[in-house]
Amino acid sequence: MNLPPLVQGFVLHFGEMGSRWGLNRTLGQMYALLYVSPQPLNADEITEKLGISRSNVSMGLRELQAWRLVRLEHHPGDRREYFSAPQDVWAIFRTLAEERQRREIEPTLSMLRDALLETVETDEEKHAQARMGEMQALMEQLTTWFTEMNRLSPETLTRLMAMGSRVAKLLELKDRLRTRSG
Amino acid sequence: MNLPPLVQGFVLHFGEMGSRWGLNRTLGQMYALLYVSPQPLNADEITEKLGISRSNVSMGLRELQAWRLVRLEHHPGDRREYFSAPQDVWAIFRTLAEERQRREIEPTLSMLRDALLETVETDEEKHAQARMGEMQALMEQLTTWFTEMNRLSPETLTRLMAMGSRVAKLLELKDRLRTRSG
DNA sequence: ATGAGATTTCACTGATTACTGAAAGTTCAA
DNA sequence: TTGAACTTTCAGTAATCAGTGAAATCTCAT
Known part of the structure; x- marks a missing residue:
């Protein structure tokens, strides 16, 4: 080397x-x-x-x-x-995340979607299917969220991330505003 | 089987x-x-x-x-x-994310921190070190953010995620409020 | 068309990783 | 303390994956 x-x-x-x-x-x-x-x-x-x-x-x-x-x-x-290699680290991160999504999540999601369409008889299988449903729901939620976030600019993302868990405060703020005006 | x-x-x-x-x-x-x-x-x-x-x-x-x-x-x-296996899919997701963080990110971060402390002479090395700095900055940012988000309840996270890219709107809202009151 | 420069393919080999079965270790009741 | 029930360890083997070099392919300039 x-x-x-x-x-x-x-x-x-x-x-x-x-x-x-x-x-x-x-x-x-x-x-x-x-x-x-x-x-x-x-x-x-x-x-x-x-x-x-x-x-x-x-x-x-x-x-x-x-x-x-x-x-x-x-x-x-x-x-x-x-x-x-592309210079923009944010772009790299997005690419990486998208590719992993595509390779690691999507195949599982489509397997789960198929599995949930099956009709099953035994309690054991019904239980299994319910668990698969929970997994699928979370994965869909994360996928949708991720896709949405990927639309935001690095600047916006940086601001959001800098707020960390204080974003939760914004939710309360929003609730209060809505309550007041509603 | x-x-x-x-x-x-x-x-x-x-x-x-x-x-x-x-x-x-x-x-x-x-x-x-x-x-x-x-x-x-x-x-x-x-x-x-x-x-x-x-x-x-x-x-x-x-x-x-x-x-x-x-x-x-x-x-x-x-x-x-x-x-x-724990039943709560959110808990599972967090565990998985934490473990991957620990195994895949942390070792790289500590390598980068060390590399950035080195004194280098050539332009090639200076350039390399600058690139490492960019990578390190993003990784620290993501790590901090992730740690913060992990503190939030599944309910809060679900609400935030359901908002998707509309969270960005909350930032504007916040800016407006601050401007008005400042 | 030819061939020199550049890249890719692929069968083989070497390296790594996963899995097994036999043996050793642990725990507990009698 | 013995041994039966259960678990772990580990050396050897099987399976998988990565890396090489020789040959094939591609691509231009002439």
Whole structure:
């Protein structure tokens, strides 16, 4: 691995975490490298800096693109493909959250929707179906909420988040106003 | 596998998803089984219903307890240990979110905090460090917000979530009130 | 059309992770 | 204190997943 110490530590950490995040080591390392790189890199540069095989880089780049975590660009007069990670951390967070939603939540939601349509006979199955209903309700609620929040600007989100649990106070305030005027 | 069709489908699906969620197949299946079970189960019952080895169940149960996803209880006059999944889906969601926070976010945050304390020389490293700073800022913000939200009751959270992006309206309302009174 | 530069595919191998069965450990009643 | 009931540990094996290199494919400039 051919990197300054600070960057190397970051890249190795992301490699380790990669597996916990449903990616794999190489993917984590590649992403970390692109994230801190001052300019886009081509596949050979990544190969060289990480000390892994060219083909591994090729596969990794495809997967990172599928995650929408890296962007492909071309430089005039250069046939090679260059890759960069989007700079806006909020955008990255949203992408990540959307992709996880799509990969981890949606399949389960659709399984649950199907399961809830089945007609069942035994008490055991009825109980199971009721539990699935609770799970589905919460997941739908979270999904809807998440979609809505994703429409807000980073500024608005930052303000909302900065308020933390004090947003609950706003609800009381709203209730009071409504009561007064209603 | 020795289960009614509806339950079996649910259990198998969670087995598949288990890996995407950083668990593994068996863990997913065991959790799903306990989640829909009308009463707590002991290790032998789980072994029998899932058709896996007794030792695998034993290890799986330890891990599910480490995730705080199942609870151990004893029945009077029975030496065996019984396991159940908490019933409250909100509680489950919080537990899951907290554990993922602990396993997936915190290690990265502490790595970033360390990296940001280093003194670096080259422009490349300075750029990398700046990028790490951005990442750290967002992660701290999200972490703080999440901790705060976790204090709210499910009722409050449900109300807030039901408002969706209309919470942003509350901010405007608040601004107006402050302007008027300030 | 040709071939040099660039990228991708894929069968194989190496590494990691999950699962099992046998043995050891624990707990408790008699 | 013995042993029956129950649980855990762990070494070995099976299954899965990641990474490589050679070959195939793609893509332009000539």
